[in-house]
Amino acid sequence: MILFVDDELRYVDSYAEELKMEGFELSPHESVDSAVRFFDQSRDQVELLILDIMMPPGTVFKDVDTEGGLRTGLAFYRHVRERAAKLPVFILTNVSDPAVDERFQGEDNCWFFRKDQCLPFELAEHVKKLLGKGLGASGNGGEHAKS
């Protein structure tokens, strides 16, 4: 199961459709509150997390410094890492700030993709490699990875 978290799912619908057509099961969430709830309850079923960065902090992260929501994805990521250190995570975002990119470069089992540089089928290829055959250290369209 892929946990897909983005506050505007309409904008990532093609990614979700592509993954579904490749046979992956998805649990899409538009709010971090419902996503955290789902993750905490169904942690063992989640094989991959696809995560946006800029999202409203919701109730669960209202006391965390998310820079007004600009870095909510980071708070979500920490929450997940504390509970599942090896869970693969794809960051899929429109954030172009290099500091965010760099923040994730040092993380294990974490890959960073910019939406304007990664098409739905390309993302699906990476997911297939990871969940089916494993993912290499580098690939297409602006992503980078460290594992």
Place this chain on the structure above:
Amino acid sequence: MSSAFEFAEGLPGGIVPAAADLELNRIKIFSALTEIPFSEKAEVTALRKIAELGHQAMGSHACTLVFVNLDEKHVEQVACAGFDPEFEQRMAGKRISMGVPGDGCFVDYELIARGEVVEKYDLERGGQGVANPRTAQRYNLRAVLSYPLWSEKRLLGYFSHFSSKLDSFTAEKKELLQVFGHQAVVTIERFETERTRERSLRILNELSRGLLSLSHGDFLRRISEAARELLSVPTCILWQYVKGEQRLKIVSASADVDPEYRRFELDPNEPNVKGRLETKRVTQVADVTAPDALYTGKEEARKRGWVSILTAPMYVENNFVGILDVYSKQLRHFKRWEKEALGTFANQAALFLHSETRVEELNRIAQEMAESAGEKALFELTLDRALKLAGASRGWISRLNIRTGELSIEAQRGDPMGQALEFGQGITGLALKEERPYRADDVRDEKWKAIYEEFWPDTRSELAVPILIQNVEVRVGREVRRASKPIGVLNLESVEPGAFSSFDEACLLLLAREAALVVEKRETDRKLHELSRVEYEILGQRNWDETIRVVLSGITTALGYDYVNISLVDRELNRIRTEYIAGIPDDRAASFKRMANHSLDSDDIQADIVRRKEPEVPAEADPRFDRKIYEWFGHKDMIRVFVPMMLSPDKRVIGTVEAGHRRGFREQHIYERDVRVLRDFVDFVTVALEQRRKETLHRIMHEFAAPAAAIRSNASFLQRRMNELPDHIVQRKFDDLLLDAEILLLHVSQVERFLGGQPPSSKPQRTIVYRDIIIKTVNELKPMMAGHGFDLAKVKYDVRDIPRMILYVDRIKLNQVVFNLLINSIKYAEDDPAEFSIRILLDETSDRFILKFKDSGIGINKEFEERIFERGFRTPEAKRKFVTGSGLGLAISRAIMRELGGDLILAKIFKPTEFHLLLPKSLREPPE
């Protein structure tokens, strides 16, 4: 070794033109010559021009001008014409020693000091006491005719004509040289007068301040230093009269006065001393060593090289307190202003020597004044202390209103009787107008009849002292000049004739000056304090419009300007135009903005400020003003300062701030301190606005990224998968593509407006508003609603309204507004799809169409109901719902509705949140 008259090789001897040409040429030269003292701004340039004209008129090998300093025994090269510029530059300002020729120098002191016409030949043989022979030989300087420059019996220097021939100088040459020499003197005197006027004002101001702040010894030392500096003399001696001993003793002297002389004492009854004291005036003795000079101590003076003396007896209320002497070491005839200046120094010193107790009292009062709370308290205190010092019981302090010229009474002691006066009216107004104290010993005297204005009927004597700051810097054009700043008048009256003395006058003048300085300091402090509050407020602002509102308010309320105009540069269109304005009624502001739009290449004042990059206070009727604006908006009655909005890293000017107020009866300039305060504030604002612009652009860019990336991913997905997808998914993807394209176009139009582009002119077309705009937009937004799980059926309108609203309107603009309102209703709906609803109603009952958009979304907090229409503003609730957003949508929608002749208002803030689109019914008719 060089000489006073050293030159480079250069021009050949004069070329002799035809007689008629020569005459015409001379007329031109003399015409130019007479203008020089008045047309030139720098002394060196003026003297250089005289030398050039002399060179032309006399066909000189070279013409030169040197200054002579007999005290320090040197001459200084000031101007030279006839040689190559590089050599002249090397020689400019060069000092050459004078002495005994052959004894290490070539310029003969005795010869030069005589100050007579010098005519010398064969300069290459021995230099003849005026030149280095080797230099003369090298540069072919064979003969010289030098004319002494005398000013009021003071030798300033020489104007010289050099020849490369040994022929005798003709009478005509000598006359011509005299003419040029005379003009050089006039020119030097003009610049000297300007310099000394400024210097004397500065020195006297400093001295007055010192009286209230320096210790006894320091103040006495300051007097002698100031006198030496102002009068350019080497020696100053201050004698104090010790009454008990009937002797005059030195209490302060310049450093050059030796200890032995400092021990000397004078007898005031000695005939020569007594003679000078009895005149009670500043007098001079041209040569104290002359046998017939009325001077005691000739031998001592001779030993010390003192030649001329200027002496000022010091009296306070007819009591003799001492003497202030200055000496020169060469023969000197002091000018009138120099005598007056020494007299002023003597008065200051007299005041100090006469009553140390009173000076201490003044010192204490100055301290109290500095600590007083507020202007009112300051004036009350000043008046009380002034009355006490002068032993009077009635008086008042009036404050000048610089706009109206009225002198309003701010503090008063004694029964209120008379009326406030105006600038120039009565003894009070006159004191301020003429910037000096007025003392009337008896107001019933004939000489006061035409001037005196009765305040108390039984008053016999009056003392009016102006409260003003002298020598304040003001901005005139792009230059800084000096002027005085009137603040008010301190007035004391008495029922006794002759109640006030010159001593009272001197004391109150000091108090008044102190009060003026405290007022000025507080005024500046207040402005800076207010501005720091405004700057703090600006830092807290996150949106552009609100920042501008704070800036405008800061300039009007904190700095006191009536009118502010912020114009911004549009580099793409190469124009500068007014964007924000305060001080003009709203109904006229739009016309102003339309008119205040000029090319950056034009001669308009705003474009010129952008080019010149420095603040300016243009003169009345400056030709760079747009004539129509100048006349239509009353600018001819205003004084204005223009400040460029410049970014410091690359000095890029992004606009101008123009601030002004009505010309008061006396406000012909803006004080430089105010210009600096405004400039610093504009610098701060410029950086803040640029920062806001970048932040907003950054947010807008992000708004672009999401739909653009979505279009790309949807297109790619369709391209690869279309054949496999069921029709309804394909259709949904196309709907998504269309919607995202619409959203992108909406952002494009918002950015255009944000960047300051003029709104496109309206293109009305027949529009069935429901069908062509509302229903179309709802359909476009279906994917967004579906994405949130909202039911399309919950968007409701009355089909009977469709034919009721057929308008001739700019469909694209109105569509933008409707699109924006509906997308907001979806974006800011409650999370629970069951709560979602949008209702669109038409109200035709008033004189306008009211199209109501009601939704059941998260609503708008009451405190933000007006601010939601500000550019860049987003409510905290909106930010919680969607992290990003430009905050431009509602501001731009309202602007569009107003362009269409209607409006956009928020009618209800919560459950339902209700926006009303107002449109004139006249739109039902096709435009003519």
